Amino acid sequence: MPRPTSPDPSKPLRRTVVAAVGITGLLVLGGCPQKDASVDPASAAAAVSPASPASPTSPARTPRPTVSTTLKRAELMALVFPDSHGPQAAEDTPGIVRLPKIDNEGQQVAGSDAEREAQVAAREVVRLDDRHAVMLTETVPLTEQGHPMNGHPDGAWLGAYFFEQGLDGWKLAGRNDAVDYRGFMGNLGETKVERLSGGQFVMTLTNGSCWHGMCAQWLSVYALETERVRAMVKGIPLSANNEGSDEACEKLLKGEQPEEPPRSACFDIGGRPAFVHGAEGDGKDELRIVFSGQRTGGTGKPQVRKVSTTLVYVERKGRYELREGRNPVPSL
Incomplete structure (x- = not known):
């Protein structure tokens, strides 16, 4: 797939296919209704190390959440990025993630993984079975000045965070900050979760853009499993004009x-x-x-x-x- 150049200002972009960051995704809950419930303060506090008594002038520290009683996106994001989220957190936030570098051809540089600050947005939450769920995210790295890297040739990272349900609720069981790098202008594209006839959940990702008066789209499909998200096919040419x-x-x-x-x-x-x-x-x-x-x-x-x-x-x-x-x- 060619890396796009900057759009020709003399030609209007036609049929640009870019989904907005933070697009509302499909929440798959396997037929189980979702209840509005907050994190149990007792169970959350029990997992926090004792802190020194607060002085009269110092505000009490909010304990980090370690469990969620629901699969609400904001609560799951608070489990993954506790330093950036409060109990009523939004679905997108700055967070520290581990990402590899991307070369000029849009390919991952082997052995270049390092912690980076990025803007992370929840895209999809899928309940895979009675005890397992996965949250899929869109991650856009930040520059040293704290701005999202969302130029025309810049894509975004697909992240996957895995949860298991115990007696006290859902807990973070695993993570992959960098499943794949796709898209343009700091955006993955359009995501959609489907359940196949055999029970397997998959997510389709359609991304595309326009440059110099030409537009194109590509399709990728990912299998959603209890411990990993893997590509089943990537970059099928889907449209062009x-x-x-x-x-x-x-x-x-x-x-x-x-x-x-x-x-x-x-x-x-x-x-x-x-x-x-x-x-x-x-x-x-x-x-x-x-x-x-x-x-x-x-x-x-x-x-x-x-x-x-x-x-x-x-x-x-x-x-x-x-x-x-x-x-x-x-x-x-």
Whole structure:
């Protein structure tokens, strides 16, 4: 996937696909209603080391929460980042996380993990079963001046925090601050949690952007498990169009005749992904992407051709592999 350059100020960005930071995610609770309940002060205080008696002029310190009686995002965030959260914390906060560096190609630099301050926002909370849940977050590193790194080529980190339910409530059981690095402008993109027919929870992540009048999207799928979140497939080209880069393309794809021929091929193609019951009889769902749109082809006078095709991905050894079809989305 090419790293985008700064947008061309002479061309308006078209169809920019960027979800707002802190987008309200899907809360999957396995059919169990969520009750409004605060942290039990007695159980929280019991896990805190005794402090020196407060002086008459010093305010009493609020004990750090160690358990949550609900799966509310703010309460779970307070368990993960206790130094940044109070009992009524918001769903996003500055926090200390461990992240690797990213090179100019958007790839992780091996062995570069280090603690960094970042802005962390809760995206999804999923109750996996009676005793396990996972919270998925969007993490944007901060500069030395404390500003989010949200330039056009900057992505965001997908984080995963795992919780187990005990007699006194939900406790943090594990964490991965840096599951994957995706997206643009300090934003992961659009997330959606789905439950497959076999009971497996997955999260789809769709991200994209525009540059120089061309726009594109990519699709990734992650399996949500009790102790880890892992990629099943990453970076499937999902859509692309270049109407904004050439006025002739814009007219052709609208069915009009331009005064001058386009400088290159014109295209406007998009796909709709869906999980369906598999045809291989193994009980696993297939990932199907139905593409439609149009593009120019042939020689001489440009001819607009319709695009209609379907890709079929099947799960093999925990990952989605292409079994059928050819992706019609052009490379940018």
